[in-house]
Amino acid sequence: MIAPQQLVEQILARATVDDTIVLVTDASEAALRWAGNSMTTNGLSTSRSWTVVSIVRDGDEAKVGIVTSASVDAADIDGVVRSAESAARAAGPASDAMPLLAATDTDPQWEETAAVTEIGAFEQLAQDLAMGFDGTDQLYGFAHHQLHTTWLGTSTGIRRRFVQPTGSVEINAKRGDASAWVGTSTKDFTDVPGTKMLEELSTRLGWASTRVELPAGRYETLLPPSAVADLMIYLMWTMEGRAAEEGHSALSAPGGTRIGERLSALPLTLTSDPAALGLEYAPFVATRSSSESVSVFDNGLDAGRVDWVREGSVHALAYPRAAAREFGAEVTVPGDNLILDAGGSLSLDQMVAETERGLLLTTLWYIREVDPATLLLTGLTRDGVYLVENGKVTGAVNNFRFNESPLDLLRRVSQAGATERTLPREWKDWFTRTAMPPLRIPDFHMSSVSQAS
Incomplete structure (x- = not known):
């Protein structure tokens, strides 16, 4: 698979319109699901999404065409670029038209590879849940960890990169006809208070008696x-x-x-x-x-x-x-x-x-x-x-x-x-x-x- 930085540069090199913006996001995701006091599914996935924003200018007016692709085949680059440019030429004037921002210093992390997660991120949570599974309350829930690495490049020279971590845990517990929910967000699952969440669920179910x-x-x-x-x-x-x-x-x-x-x-x-x-x-x-x-x-x-x-x-x-x-x-x-x-x-x-x-x-x-x-x-x-x-x-x-x-x-x-x-x-x-x-x-x-x- 072509490196994201190379993808950005190849798209910009093939562009024929006045301005071009490229965004490439590589996603690494891990998920864990449980139901009825038993782990049911877990998995890892990786994906890529890249977008070409083509801009055709006529004086102060600008027309925009946007095409997004999930292809990892370099042979598809030309087709996506041409499609975005055709869409721009056929579009009406954009109401938000402005000059693109000028080049800044290249992000020092620009050349770094995509961040990745792994199932091991859920290790402590899984241990906490295992103790909960031994109880009589029925536990259901989902944990999700995402690392999205985005590269932004423009024809005016901007090169920026950012890694966005996103994590969440939701636990639903049932006791008879009563149900209770707790959830938390996290960057990396090192700070998820699994035991405390289970204790809170038990307390709320007790209130429901x-x-x-x-x-x-x-x-x-x-x-x-x-x-x-x-x-x-x-x-x-x-x-x-x-x-x-x-x-x-x-x-x-x-x-x-x-x-x-x-x-x-x-x-x-x-x-x-x-x-x-x-x-x-x-x-x-x-x-x-x-x-x-x-x-x-x-x-x-x-x-x-x-x-x-x-x-x-x-x-x-x-x-x-x-x-x-x-x-x-x-x-x-x-x-x-x-x-x-x-x-x-x-x-x-x-x-x-x-x-x-x-x-x-x-x-x-x-x-x-x-x-x-x-x-x-x-x-x-x-x-x-x-x-x-x-x-x-x-x-x-x-x-x-x-x-x-x-x-x-x-x-x-x-x-x-x-x-x-x-x-x-x-x-x-x-x-x-x-x-x-x-x-x-x-x-x-x-x-x-x-x-x-």
Whole structure:
């Protein structure tokens, strides 16, 4: 198989249009699955995906053609390049057209080979699970480790490389009719607290030995970090400058955007940071397509820390270079991690101990947007909703459908605990790297009772 660096250079050498961008990603993945207290499957895979972005210019206008291939045969290079160039010539003008960024110093890691994982990454987790398999609770779950090495090259001389590690573990436990879920994200599986996760599952299943039926309504509710992550991710996905400027989103305001508007009395700061310890992501733009928040013309652009919300106020929206120029805004690159912090120090258990009466959620599921203008979301609770009375969990209650807006939740949150790394339940296949605190919402809206388990 041709080396990725050589693939980049050969594509650029064969290009005949004004500008060309090449992205090559070599993926190494390991997976482990278990069901009914027994390991069922494990496996390793490697793959390659490469994309040619061809740009044809006519004055200030630019037309773009994009073709992606998974071929590892060098004989296919010409065909893919010609297809991308033909698509560019036939395309309409791109609304996000900009000059490509000029060459920077070649990444010192450019010539390195792809990073690889192995089944051995799961060794400690497998040992922890083996002890759990000896118990009476039925355990199901999945562990996934990915190392994606990406090389970015452009006809203007940019050469950049990054290795993105992504790992996750989900464990579902069942005892009778009760079920419970825990999950965590990780870079390399050296820090997965397998034994602690199993203990947490057992505790929650024990809580479910007492059942309480509650009607729909507004309840004081403790949202664990996982549930907070799912809600904040959706908020960040909507923080696009163009949509806000044009009045199409919940971040719009008369004559502009809601940047500077106070959302919360608490000093909540919602951040993306490529250098965040344990949650690192590529410190530059490497995208195969354009959207309202990122542009192929910005490939190679440095990506730094962004405070989407700072000290309780809306602070930033995503603007590619073209949108930033159009609206007179600062160029802002969306991030691939998300961290919410308010300086809290309490754990979720300590917040439970301070609760007179309320609900403790586990995870949220099947989240969908109801009203873009207010960012109203609906979804279901899943795998454990628990009643807290006088500082203790006294039983499990039925599941609910909820209706809430993340923006409105930030306004109403009355307490935030200590920020910790977590795994979103709903969005983990698209967004894994998060750190969130537990939040206390005094009146979380459970709109109806759900039969989901």
